[in-house]
Amino acid sequence: MSGHEQRVAFSTELKQRRQNLLNDLPPDTVVLLRGASLVTRSNDTEYPFRQTSDFYYLTGINEPDAWLLMVSGKKPREYLFVLPRDAEQEVWHGRRLGTEQAGLISGIRQVYELNELNRKVLNALGQHRQLAWSFKVDSAQGQHRQRWLDKLAASRNLTTPGTLIDLDPLIHELRLFKSDYEIKLMRESAKIAVQAHRRAMSMCQPGRYEYQIAADIHHEFATQGTAGPAYGTICGSGENACILHYTENTSRLQEGDLLLIDAGCEYQGYASDITRTFPVGGRFSAAQKRMYSWVLKAQQAAIEHIKPGNTLPQAYKIAAKILTEGLIDLGVLSGSVSENMKSVAYRPYFMHGLGHWLGLDVHDVGAYKVNGEPRPLEPGMVLTIEPGLYIPPGTQCNELYQGVGVRIEDDILVTAQGHENLTRGVPVEIEDIEHLMQPGSFT
Ligand code: GLY
Ligand code: MN
Ligand code: MN
Numbered sequence: 001m002s003g004h005e006q007r008v009a010f011s012t013e014l015k016q017r018r019q020n021l022l023n024d025l026p027p028d029t030v031v032l033l034r035g036a037s038l039v040t041r042s043n044d045t046e047y048p049f050r051q052t053s054d055f056y057y058l059t060g061i062n063e064p065d066a067w068l069l070m071v072s073g074k075k076p077r078e079y080l081f082v083l084p085r086d087a088e089q090e091v092w093h094g095r096r097l098g099t100e101q102a103g104l105i106s107g108i109r110q111v112y113e114l115n116e117l118n119r120k121v122l123n124a125l126g127q128h129r130q131l132a133w134s135f136k137v138d139s140a141q142g143q144h145r146q147r148w149l150d151k152l153a154a155s156r157n158l159t160t161p162g163t164l165i166d167l168d169p170l171i172h173e174l175r176l177f178k179s180d181y182e183i184k185l186m187r188e189s190a191k192i193a194v195q196a197h198r199r200a201m202s203m204c205q206p207g208r209y210e211y212q213i214a215a216d217i218h219h220e221f222a223t224q225g226t227a228g229p230a231y232g233t234i235c236g237s238g239e240n241a242c243i244l245h246y247t248e249n250t251s252r253l254q255e256g257d258l259l260l261i262d263a264g265c266e267y268q269g270y271a272s273d274i275t276r277t278f279p280v281g282g283r284f285s286a287a288q289k290r291m292y293s294w295v296l297k298a299q300q301a302a303i304e305h306i307k308p309g310n311t312l313p314q315a316y317k318i319a320a321k322i323l324t325e326g327l328i329d330l331g332v333l334s335g336s337v338s339e340n341m342k343s344v345a346y347r348p349y350f351m352h353g354l355g356h357w358l359g360l361d362v363h364d365v366g367a368y369k370v371n372g373e374p375r376p377l378e379p380g381m382v383l384t385i386e387p388g389l390y391i392p393p394g395t396q397c398n399e400l401y402q403g404v405g406v407r408i409e410d411d412i413l414v415t416a417q418g419h420e421n422l423t424r425g426v427p428v429e430i431e432d433i434e435h436l437m438q439p440g441s442f443t
Contacts, residue, residue: 011107013181014060017174018070018078021058024170027073029130031167032121033058034141035066048227053360054134054171056269059106063097067117068108071124079120080106084113121148126158132165169367175359176366177380182270182359183413186382187422189226189267190411193274194425196220197261200235201426201433202442206255206280210235213261214249221265230271230362234262237280241405242390244352253280258288260405264362271362273384274423275409282437284430287400291389294326295406296428298387302354303410307418311374312383316354319387323350326389332397349391355384358411381414382422 001009025031035055038046051062059068059080067081085098099111112120125131125148137145152160178186196217203216214235221228232247240246241260253259257280264272277295279288298319305315324346327333332349333340340346357364359382369375377383388407395402411422427433435441 007104009181010060011105013179014058014105015107016179018058019076020174021170022070022072022076024174025072025132025165026130028128029072029132029165030124030128030161031068031070031072032131032133033068033167034144035059035061035064035068037064037140050227051269053175053269053365054168057171057175057360059108061097061102061106063102065114066102067114067121069117069121069124071128077124078108078110080108080111081114081117081120082111084115118148122151122158125161126152126155129159129161130163130165131161132167132170134168135164135166136168168365172365173367175364176357177378178359178382178413179380183380183382185268185270186272186359186411186413189230189265189270189272190274190422191425192220192224192226192267193264193272194423195224196263196265197274197276197426198436198442200261200263201276201278201436204253204259204278204280204282204437206253208253210237210240210249210251210253210259213253213259214263217261217263224265224267226265226267227269228266230264230266230273234260234275236260236405239393239403239405241277241407242392242403243405244390255281256285258292258404258406260407262407262409264411269360271358271360271364272411272423273358273362273386273409274411274426275386275388275407276426276428276433277406277408278433278437283434285400287398288404289430291326291330291391291401291404292406292430294323294329295387295389295408298322298326299385299408299410299428302385302387303412303419303421306377306383306385306412306414308378308414308416309376311376312355312368313374315385319354319385320346320350323387323389330391330397330401332391332395332401349389350387351390352386352388355386355409355412358382358384377414379414379416383412383414384409385412386410 036052041047069079071077082102103111152158200216214233235249236246237259238257260277262275302315302319324340357366386409390405391401393403413420
C-alpha cells in the first residue's frame with residue numbers, strides 16, 4: 001500500500017468507528033471526548049506524549065490537548081479541535097498537525113483551532129437534551145465541564161442537558177472487538193515482540209545483567225519503529241521471577257537460575273505482551289524441567305479452550321487444576337486435587353488471573369462479564385493466556401523449587417474456528433528453547 005492509500009484506509013476505519021459509536025447512542029446526543037495533555041516528568045521537561053487510547057481509537061490524532069465533539073442522529077455531526085499552528089512553539093517543541101492535517105488523518109471535515117471549542121460546545125450542549133461523556137474525569141477536564149454547565153445554567157436561551165450517558169463502556173465495548181485493520185497491527189506488534197524475545201533468549205549468558213537483556217529486547221523494539229515497550233519490561237532472574245511486577249532488572253544472571261522475561265511493544269498504538277521463562281545457561285535442570293512442564297501444560301490446555309462460546313473463567317479453572325496437580329507433584333501441596341481445588345490451595349503460588357484483553361492498552365478495556373455472567377468469547381477478541389507458578393523461598397518443599405518463578409504468556413486471537421496464537425514464534429517447548437539458546441542458532 002502506498003502512503004496515501006494507508007492514510008485513506010486509516011481515516012476510513014476511523015470514520016467507521018465513530019459511526020459505530022454514534023449508532024449506539026440515542027439521536028440528538030452530544031458526545032464530548034478530550035485527548036491527553038503532556039505530563040510533567042521533572043521541572044520543565046515532559047514525558048513523551050501518549051494519547052489516551054479512546055481518543056486515538058476514534059480520531060487517530062496523536063497530539064496534546066485535542067477535543068472531539070459529535071452529535072448523533074440522522075445527520076451526525078463531527079467536530080475536532082486541535083492546537084493552532086505556531087511557528088515559534090513548533091521550533092521549540094516540534095511540529096503541530098494544524099487543522100488541515102488533523103482533518104486528513106481523522107477524516108473529520110470540521111476541524112477547528114482550540115479557541116473555537118467553548119463556543120461550539122456551548123452551542124451543541126444548549127440545543128440537545130442528552131450528553132455522553134466519560135464519567136471518569138480529571139481536574140483539568142472537570143473545570144472545563146463545570147464552566148460549560150455553569151454557563152448553560154446562567155443562560156436564558158440555552159438549556160442544560162437532562163440526561164447524562166457514560167461514554168466509556170460504549171467505546172470500550174467497540175474496542176473489545178478488533179477489526180481486520182486492528183488485527184493486522186496487532187499481528188505486527190506481536191511479530192516484533194516475538195523477534196525481541198528470540199533475540200533476548202539467544203543473547204542470554206551467565207554473568208550478564210538483567211538490564212542488559214532488557215536492552216536487547218528494547219533494541220529490537222526501537223529498531224523496528226515501535227513506540228517502545230507497552231509496559232515496564234520485566235527481566236527477573238532467580239528469585240526475582242517471583243515478584244510479579246519486578247522491573248528493577250538490576251541483578252547479575254547466575255548459571256543454574258531461570259530468567260523470566262515479560263515484555264511487549266506498542267506498535268502503532270497496539271500492545272503485545274509475551275512472557276517466557278528459560279535457563280540462564282541454556283539448559284534446564286531436571287527440577288526446572290519438571291516445574292516448567294506443569295506451567296506449559298496448564299498454558300497449552302487453557303489456550304486449547306479458547307474458542308467462541310467458551311469463557312475465560314472456564315480456561316482459568318482448567319489451568320488452575322493442572323497447576324494444582326503440578327504443586328502436588330512438586331511436593332508443595334499434599335492431598336487430592338479436588339480437595340486442593342476446593343480450598344483454592346494453589347492461590348499463594350498462582351496469585352494472578354489467567355489473562356486479560358489486549359489491544360491499545362496492554363490490560364485492554366471491555367467488560368469481562370455481561371449481566372453478571374462470564375462473557376462468552378467471540379471472534380475478534382484478543383486476550384493473553386499467562387498461567388504461572390511462583391514458589392517463594394522458605395516454602396516447605398524440595399529446596400530446588402524454592403525461590404523459582406515460571407510464567408508463560410501468549411497473545412491469542414479468537415477466530416470463528418477457534419483461536420490463533422499470535423506469539424507462537426517464541427519457542428516454548430523445552431527442546432526448542434535449548435536449541436535457540438545454542439550459540440549460532442538465532443537468525
Ligand atoms: N505484563 C503485564 C501482564 O502480563 O499482564
Ligand atoms: Mn499479560
Ligand atoms: Mn505480560
